[in-house]
Amino acid sequence: MPFKLYNAPQSTCSQRVRFVLNAKGIPFDEVKLDLLAGDQLKPDYLALNPNGVVPTLDHDGAIVIDSSVIIEYLDEVSPEPANFTPRDPVKRAEMRAHMRFIDEMPAAAVRVPTFNLAFLPRFQKMSPEEFIAFAESKPLRKEMMLAMGQKGFSEKEMNSALDRMRRTYERMEHAITQSGGPWLMGIQPTLADISLMPAIVRMADLGLDDMWADKPLVAKWHDAIRAHPAYKPTYYFGSLLTEKFPHLKERSAKRA
Numbered sequence: 096m097p098f099k100l101y102n103a104p105q106s107t108c109s110q111r112v113r114f115v116l117n118a119k120g121i122p123f124d125e126v127k128l129d130l131l132a133g134d135q136l137k138p139d140y141l142a143l144n145p146n147g148v149v150p151t152l153d154h155d156g157a158i159v160i161d162s163s164v165i166i167e168y169l170d171e172v173s174p175e176p177a178n179f180t181p182r183d184p185v186k187r188a189e190m191r192a193h194m195r196f197i198d199e200m201p202a203a204a205v206r207v208p209t210f211n212l213a214f215l216p217r218f219q220k221m222s223p224e225e226f227i228a229f230a231e232s233k234p235l236r237k238e239m240m241l242a243m244g245q246k247g248f249s250e251k252e253m254n255s256a257l258d259r260m261r262r263t264y265e266r267m268e269h270a271i272t273q274s275g276g277p278w279l280m281g282i283q284p285t286l287a288d289i290s291l292m293p294a295i296v297r298m299a300d301l302g303l304d305d306m307w308a309d310k311p312l313v314a315k316w317h318d319a320i321r322a323h324p325a326y327k328p329t330y331y332f333g334s335l336l337t338e339k340f341p342h343l344k345e346r347s348a349k350r351a
């Protein structure tokens with residue numbers, strides 16, 4: 096198969112790429128990495144992606160890294176049958192501005208509740224020396240791991256991440272109102288919607304979807320993305336954190 100995707104089921108960045116491949120009906124070989132075991136830090140993988148993160152796309156030997164770059168690449172090389180990039184350069188610029196905002200704000204902020212609520216128990220099982228060595232071996236995420244430490248992000252850091260998510264929902268509600276919806280830019284989904292999807296789905300997975308209870312257009316958008324035909328094959332079993340970490344399911348049940 097010409098397309099091979101190195102990724103991880105629960106990785107938000109990987110979910111963007113799987114969604115675009117599925118929406119376009121592009122068959123691909125999927126190589127699954129275990130990120131908590133450090134597969135992304137092995138020399139063979141670092142030779143493909145020196146950032147030591149997923150996803151990485153191999154298209155007939157051409158290596159493309161970074162989820163935002165990969166989804167734009169896929170829209171360029173396979174523009175049919177589904178295309179997510181507006182033709183009008185002004186609209187295309189608007190879509191890219193949304194994508195930069197999404198990478199800077201929700202895609203980064205969502206890591207804080209994800210790490211504190213889902214991954215921390217795993218890191219707490221490591222010895223302090225093991226944890227430091229694991230953190231220091233990460234080309235891109237070393238500082239974030241060391242800042243989190245084995246106690247998790249502080250309440251202040253957690254609140255600031257949740258505030259960045261809150262500002263994202265406000266931005267979404269505004270964009271959908273302006274465009275007429277149901278998507279960020281109107282009646283057609285664009286790469287901006289696909290970039291945003293994993294952070295919003297992740298917040299719901301963590302049981303934090305009450306944060307947009309007063310934002311009906313965000314709620315509708317969340318319904319629309321889950322109803323898209325590419326959603327189910329993208330979020331196959333094991334892609335949600337609640338499907339992988341039993342302690343999160345218990346947490347959601349307690350909240351219900």
Ligand SMILES: N[C@@H](CCC(=O)N[C@@H](CS)C(=O)NCC(=O)O)C(=O)O
Pocket residue numbers: 106107108109130135147148149150160161162163233236
């Ligand atoms: N900007 C990169 C970020 C990739 C990224 O952070 N990937 C995460 C999973 S969503 C990862 O591989 N983390 C592994 C680690 O932190 O060691 C992209 O969008 O591809």
